[in-house]
Amino acid sequence: DSGVTQTPKHLITATGQRVTLRCSPRSGDLSVYWYQQSLDQGLQFLIQYYNGEERAKGNILERFSAQQFPDLHSELNLSSLELGDSALYFCASSALNYGYTFGSGTRLTVV
Amino acid sequence: QQPVQSPQAVILREGEDAVINCSSSKALYSVHWYRQKHGEAPVFLMILLKGGEQKGHEKISASFNEKKQQSSLYLTASQLSYSGTYFCGTLNYGGSQGNLIFGKGTKLSVKP
Numbered sequence: 051d052s053g054v055t056q057t058p059k060h061l062i063t064a065t066g067q068r069v070t071l072r073c074s075p076r077s078g079d080l081s082v083y084w085y086q087q088s089l090d091q092g093l094q095f096l097i098q099y100y101n102g103e104e105r106a107k108g109n110i111l112e113r114f115s116a117q118q119f120p121d122l123h124s125e126l127n128l129s130s131l132e133l134g135d136s137a138l139y140f141c142a143s144s145a146l147n148y149g150y151t152f153g154s155g156t157r158l159t160v161v
Numbered sequence: 162q163q164p165v166q167s168p169q170a171v172i173l174r175e176g177e178d179a180v181i182n183c184s185s186s187k188a189l190y191s192v193h194w195y196r197q198k199h200g201e202a203p204v205f206l207m208i209l210l211k212g213g214e215q216k217g218h219e220k221i222s223a224s225f226n227e228k229k230q231q232s233s234l235y236l237t238a239s240q241l242s243y244s245g246t247y248f249c250g251t252l253n254y255g256g257s258q259g260n261l262i263f264g265k266g267t268k269l270s271v272k273p
Binding site for chain 1: 191193195201202203204205206207208210248250259260261262263264265266
C-alpha cells in the first residue's frame with residue numbers, strides 16, 4: 051500500500067457517458083497530480099492541485115475536469131467519453147522536493 | 162518540454178550494468194527517476210535537486226549535470242527485479258507550483 055488510494059480500480063463504460071475517479075493522497079501531502087497513461091505510452095500530465103487550489107494544467111481536454119476538496123481528496127471527472135479516452139489514470143501525491151507517490155491507478159475502458 | 166530518454170530499450174544479463182540518460186532543453190530544478198513494472202504504478206527511486214542534494218531509497222545511483230541539463234541513472238550488478246520501464250521526470254522550477262514532465266521511458270529487461 052503506497053498510501054495513495056484510488057477508486058475504482060477498474061471501470062467499463064459506454065461512449066458518451068460520464069465517470070468520476072477518486073483519489074485520496076498520502077497523509078500530509080498537499081499536492082495531488084493526475085496523469086493519463088495509454089497503452090505502451092508514457093505518463094501524460096493532466097492537472098495539479100495544491101492545498102485545494104489548481105496550480106498547473108497539462109494537456110487536459112475540456113471534457114475533463116477535476117477538483118480538490120478541503121480534506122485534500124481529489125476527483126477527476128471525465129465526460130462525453132470517447133473510445134480514445136480508454137487508459138490508465140494515475141493519481142499521485144507529494145510533499146515539496148520529495149518524490150511522487152502514485153496510487154494503483156484506475157483502468158478505464160470505454161466501449 | 163518533454164525530456165528525452167535514451168536508450169529506448171536495453172536487454173541485460175544478470176550482473177551486468179546499465180546507464181539510462183535523460184536530457185532536457187530547458188533549465189532544470191530537479192530530476193526524478195521512477196520504475197514501473199507492467200500493470201503496476203510507477204515507483205519513486207530517486208530525486209536529484211539543483212545544488213546537488215539527492216534523495217532516494219534504493220541502492221541505485223544517479224548524477225545530475227545542471228549545466229548540461231542532463232541526468233543519468235546507473236544500475237549496477239543488475240538483478241532480475243530491476244526489469245521494468247524507467248522514467249525520468251523533470252521539474253523546471255521549485256515551489257508548490259510544479260509538475261513533473263516525464264520522458265517516454267526506457268524499457269529494461271534483465272535475463273537470467
